[in-house]
Amino acid sequence: MRAVPYESYLRTRRIPHIWCPGCGHGIVLKAMVRAIDQLGWKKDEIAMVSGIGCSGRAPGYVDFNTLHTTHGRAIAFATGLKLANPSLKVIVVTGDGDGIAIGGNHMIHAARRNLDLNVVLFNNFIYGMTGGQVSPTTPLGCSATTAPFGNYEHPFNIAELVAAAGGNFVARGTVYQPVELEKLLLKAFEKKGFSFVEAMSPCPTAYGRRNKLKGPVAMMVDLKERSVPLARAKNLAEPELEGKIVTGVLLDRDKEEYTEIYRKLTARLGGA
Numbered sequence: 001m002r003a004v005p006y007e008s009y010l011r012t013r014r015i016p017h018i019w020c021p022g023c024g025h026g027i028v029l030k031a032m033v034r035a036i037d038q039l040g041w042k043k044d045e046i047a048m049v050s051g052i053g054c055s056g057r058a059p060g061y062v063d064f065n066t067l068h069t070t071h072g073r074a075i076a077f078a079t080g081l082k083l084a085n086p087s088l089k090v091i092v093v094t095g096d097g098d099g100i101a102i103g104g105n106h107m108i109h110a111a112r113r114n115l116d117l118n119v120v121l122f123n124n125f126i127y128g129m130t131g132g133q134v135s136p137t138t139p140l141g142c143s144a145t146t147a148p149f150g151n152y153e154h155p156f157n158i159a160e161l162v163a164a165a166g167g168n169f170v171a172r173g174t175v176y177q178p179v180e181l182e183k184l185l186l187k188a189f190e191k192k193g194f195s196f197v198e199a200m201s202p203c204p205t206a207y208g209r210r211n212k213l214k215g216p217v218a219m220m221v222d223l224k225e226r227s228v229p230l231a232r233a234k235n236l237a238e239p240e241l242e243g244k245i246v247t248g249v250l251l252d253r254d255k256e257e258y259t260e261i262y263r264k265l266t267a268r269l270g271g272a
């Protein structure tokens, strides 16, 4: 059988993966690997770092330099890695729990510093790995093991949070539109400075079953119906955007990158 072009990036001996049937995480990983393949990056120049969660398992399946760290600390490890070796292309894979609950402070400060990291957050609205607890993106009223009568907390709009914190690039895509997602990832990976892609990825097991979304296909249809490209969203009033997922490039700018500022400072002080 003919190998797909990006297959050399995969640790095929680790497959089958652990993700449930219908989980969106594999689609996000495939879009990432296809984007990397288009960029022609060599395996050894990439470091993929994750925390803990179903999303955090992604680096186990790719043949890059990989680091599976502790829950919420992927960005902290990635920061050290990037500062020690700025030539590495450092990609962080995280979940809505890992990246924006326990790891939220690392996220906003890495964005503020505009450190040259490529962060991909797999947003499935729930703590998938631990069986379905509320996360900071669980929609109001939705059911979770820790909210049996419905979630009574407002969720974060993660992409807007990160854009407000700093960084150079913020985008949002869904696994229902994998080609579009791949294009967004490609742009993010090419960007110097902090880039962030929020990839909406269904969790049929811990979120869908509990929220009357009857299976992976229904969850895909839900993503399709709720997605609105940014260009169209700009013509809609706020109430019309309630519950919608705005997709596309939400922020693209060119602030000076952190390791460059740092190197300039150390050079001025007579360091290496």
Ligand SMILES: Cc1ncc(C[n+]2csc(CCOP(=O)(O)OP(=O)(O)O)c2C)c(N)n1
Binding pocket: 052, 053, 054, 055, 056, 070, 071, 094, 095, 096, 097, 098, 099, 122, 124, 126, 127, 128, 129, 130, 135, 203
């Ligand atoms: C310090 C610490 N606290 C809690 C946990 C338990 N834990 C493991 S994964 C996880 C949540 C994962 O959710 P998310 O990051 O959204 O990823 P998903 O599994 O949904 O992809 C939690 C709470 C842990 N491993 N370490």
Ligand code: SF4
Binding pocket: 018, 019, 020, 022, 023, 024, 025, 054, 055, 124, 128, 129, 202, 203, 204, 205, 206, 207
């Ligand atoms: S529990 Fe949810 S997030 Fe985890 S592998 Fe299964 S479907 Fe995916």
